[in-house]
Amino acid sequence: MNQVLEESVTAVKGIGNETALTLNEMGIHTVFDLFEHLPFRYEDYRLKDLETVEHEERVTIEGKIHSQPMLTYFGKKKSRLTFKVFVGNNLITVIFFNQPYLKSKMEINSVVTVTGKWDRNRQTITGSECHIGENRQEKEYEPVYSIKGSMTVKGLRRYIGNAFKQFGPAIEENLPQGLISQYRLMPRPNALWTMHFPTSENDMKQARRRFVYEEFLLFQLKMQAMRKVQREESKGIEQDYTLEKVTAFIESLPFPLTDAQKRVVNEILADMKSPYRMNRLLQGDVGSGKTVVAAIALYTSISVGYQGALMVPTEILAEQHAASMRTMLEPFGIKSALLTSSVKGKKRRELLEALNSGEINLLIGTHALIQDEVNFLNLGLVITDEQHRFGVNQRRVLREKGNSPDVLFMTATPIPRTLAITVFGEMDVSTIDEMPAGRKIIETYWAKHNMLDRILVFIEKELQQGRQAYVICPLIEESEKMDLENVLDVHAMLTQYFAGRYQVGLMHGKLPADEKDAVMKEFSQNITKVLVSTTVVEVGVNVPNATVMVIYDAERFGLAQLHQLRGRVGRGGDQSFCILLADPKSENGKERMTIMTETNDGFVVSEKDLELRGPGDFFGRKQSGVPEFKVADMVHDYRTLEVARNDAAKLIASEAFWHAPDYEPLRKHLASTGVLDGEKLD
Ligand code: ADP
Ligand code: MG
Numbered sequence: 001m002n003q004v005l006e007e008s009v010t011a012v013k014g015i016g017n018e019t020a021l022t023l024n025e026m027g028i029h030t031v032f033d034l035f036e037h038l039p040f041r042y043e044d045y046r047l048k049d050l051e052t053v054e055h056e057e058r059v060t061i062e063g064k065i066h067s068q069p070m071l072t073y074f075g076k077k078k079s080r081l082t083f084k085v086f087v088g089n090n091l092i093t094v095i096f097f098n099q100p101y102l103k104s105k106m107e108i109n110s111v112v113t114v115t116g117k118w119d120r121n122r123q124t125i126t127g128s129e130c131h132i133g134e135n136r137q138e139k140e141y142e143p144v145y146s147i148k149g150s151m152t153v154k155g156l157r158r159y160i161g162n163a164f165k166q167f168g169p170a171i172e173e174n175l176p177q178g179l180i181s182q183y184r185l186m187p188r189p190n191a192l193w194t195m196h197f198p199t200s201e202n203d204m205k206q207a208r209r210r211f212v213y214e215e216f217l218l219f220q221l222k223m224q225a226m227r228k229v230q231r232e233e234s235k236g237i238e239q240d241y242t243l244e245k246v247t248a249f250i251e252s253l254p255f256p257l258t259d260a261q262k263r264v265v266n267e268i269l270a271d272m273k274s275p276y277r278m279n280r281l282l283q284g285d286v287g288s289g290k291t292v293v294a295a296i297a298l299y300t301s302i303s304v305g306y307q308g309a310l311m312v313p314t315e316i317l318a319e320q321h322a323a324s325m326r327t328m329l330e331p332f333g334i335k336s337a338l339l340t341s342s343v344k345g346k347k348r349r350e351l352l353e354a355l356n357s358g359e360i361n362l363l364i365g366t367h368a369l370i371q372d373e374v375n376f377l378n379l380g381l382v383i384t385d386e387q388h389r390f391g392v393n394q395r396r397v398l399r400e401k402g403n404s405p406d407v408l409f410m411t412a413t414p415i416p417r418t419l420a421i422t423v424f425g426e427m428d429v430s431t432i433d434e435m436p437a438g439r440k441i442i443e444t445y446w447a448k449h450n451m452l453d454r455i456l457v458f459i460e461k462e463l464q465q466g467r468q469a470y471v472i473c474p475l476i477e478e479s480e481k482m483d484l485e486n487v488l489d490v491h492a493m494l495t496q497y498f499a500g501r502y503q504v505g506l507m508h509g510k511l512p513a514d515e516k517d518a519v520m521k522e523f524s525q526n527i528t529k530v531l532v533s534t535t536v537v538e539v540g541v542n543v544p545n546a547t548v549m550v551i552y553d554a555e556r557f558g559l560a561q562l563h564q565l566r567g568r569v570g571r572g573g574d575q576s577f578c579i580l581l582a583d584p585k586s587e588n589g590k591e592r593m594t595i596m597t598e599t600n601d602g603f604v605v606s607e608k609d610l611e612l613r614g615p616g617d618f619f620g621r622k623q624s625g626v627p628e629f630k631v632a633d634m635v636h637d638y639r640t641l642e643v644a645r646n647d648a649a650k651l652i653a654s655e656a657f658w659h660a661p662d663y664e665p666l667r668k669h670l671a672s673t674g675v676l677d678g679e680k681l682d
Pocket of ligand 1: 256257258284286287289290291292412436542
């Protein structure tokens with residue numbers, strides 16, 4: 001970067017020390033930072049034909065004042081000014097709140113320009129800006145910036161303008177000429193200027209297109225470099241298995257693998273055999289058979305003499321996995337153990353010793369599994385289930401456990417492609433995109449709360465057939481503020497309803513671990529017929545005899561989560577049902593319910609979820625490692641994202657990138673991220 005741009009913002013005309021402090025708070029320290037503080041959106045001041053404007057959309061119109069403005073006061077300082085305006089042949093109403101002084105300027109028949117929110121039904125604009133007279137300022141777009149403290153958008157614009165005058169010529173290109181001409185990208189200095197001082201719509205588009213590509217490319221360079229560094233620095237274990245053994249294990253399973261399962265098994269085993277460390281994400285829809293794939297990988301590692309570890313997010317899931325792994329692996333002489341926070345004292349000590357001596361081949365557990373006191377003799381493979389709960393840094397910590405074991409991350413939520421290549425951009429991805437044969441589609445219905453009676457009758461019919469049902473509630477205890485059903489009330493209600501006929505279990509996160517365990521056992525052994533629960537049963541829980549899933553206040557949940565919950569049924573051979581009890585108020589809520597009733601495909605659900613909630617909320621957690629882009633939008637710009645990813649991969653793999661002068665700015669950028677030194681990412 002040009003040295004001049006690294007000067008403090010105080011070098012810009014008009015910026016004194018005080019202003020600089022405010023700018024610092026906004027993360028702007030240098031002249032460069034000031035240039036890079038891009039608008040997050042643009043106000044569109046072009047005149048529009050009201051016929052084409054959507055309800056509640058912001059609009060600027062020009063018209064003639066048709067009626068004497070009426071001013072009414074309510075409260076001390078609150079007022080409303082109302083007048084009629086002819087816009088073309090339309091007579092509309094304009095309202096300004098709390099700007100009484102406008103009244104004196106209004107004259108019938110004078111030209112007025114109003115910007116505000118359009119109410120299509122009432123044919124009314126609630127104005128925010130107003131200009132009287134014909135000499136309207138010729139502006140079309142106005143950038144809107146995020147600001148802090150005493151800074152104003154107007155002031156900021158002036159400073160940026162001054163900065164361009166003084167330092168504009170120092171702005172340099174950072175992309176190689178080859179890419180610029182290949183994609184006909186606007187050069188950086190022009191693009192930067194256009195972002196701050198937009199003129200035509202087309203220029204804005206081109207400037208934005210350039211920055212979207214640049215942002216994605218820089219980000220992907222970081223991810224791809226990280227991937228390369230990881231490969232090179234991590235000489236992994238070559239797990240030199242014999243195919244016959246693995247095949248024998250696969251043949252011992254009660255079903256043939258699906259083609260998709262075969263494909264991902266091959267991908268995983270190839271990684272394990274290679275001298276590189278595996279760093280792979282395994283994704284597939286609920287019930288697509290990831291657990292079996294995990295078992296095959298673990299078996300393979302253990303068959304070569306290594307130990308395996310399987311880490312899951314909850315104790316319930318740990319126990320369930322432990323049980324199914326035992327069923328599959330014990331016949332092959334494999335000794336497994338379960339480690340959770342409830343394994344204590346002597347039992348824990350003995351377990352850790354057996355692990356350290358290599359007597360235990362497979363350890364299954366919760367987070368307890370990566371604590372320091374847990375030492376393996378020779379760990380070969382670590383698998384984590386539901387890994388999207390970990391960000392990129394936690395993934396690193398996990399990989400640092402043991403002696404460079406191979407690592408496989410599994411996720412139950414299919415990850416939309418755009419997130420897969422950003423959030424997991426440094427990993428290889430295997431996808432199971434096929435369900436085992438004969439799976440029935442779970443019939444999903446959306447019902448209003450007032451249809452509960454009919455739903456109870458429906459549940460009872462299924463129970464009479466010997467089936468079981470889940471009933472999910474969003475809350476544990478009564479909450480006065482929120483008008484939501486809680487598990488305790490619903491449990492009480494259902495216990496009474498089914499009294500003398502069917503037993504109703506109760507499960508939630510605040511129960512002690514052993515009680516949870518007991519409740520789950522009773523349900524899986526078909527003693528309790530109905531399980532009222534919070535979302536603790538969301539992931540992984542497997543009770544094939546359950547055919548009904550009722551979800552209270554379903555609009556409260558994200559789509560991916562609803563899909564997970566729904567995946568608790570339909571796990572046996574019987575037709576299963578999911579009933580969403582919801583009275584959503586928002587359009588978004590209604591749309592989510594409709595999507596659930598229309599598709600059973602987790603990949604489709606995930607894409608929709610991402611669209612409706614945005615990338616930040618997709619994983620529902622802050623530490624999920626979703627990167628933030630200034631200009632680019634992962635969802636809407638995903639095509640560019642894919643292009644940038646391919647370009648980044650090609651660059652990183654090419655000789656020229658590491659030496660040729662044309663790539664120097666990119667190399668410098670990469671060096672500044674710390675990835676090349678194996679430093680932590682943010
Ligand atoms: P996931 O972990 O992907 O949600 P599971 O591994 O729990 O799915 O598998 C769901 C159910 O499907 C399990 O009961 C499992 O035994 C069964 N299953 C897995 N693979 C197959 C297959 N290839 N054919 C038939 N059933 C399968
Ligand atoms: Mg699973």
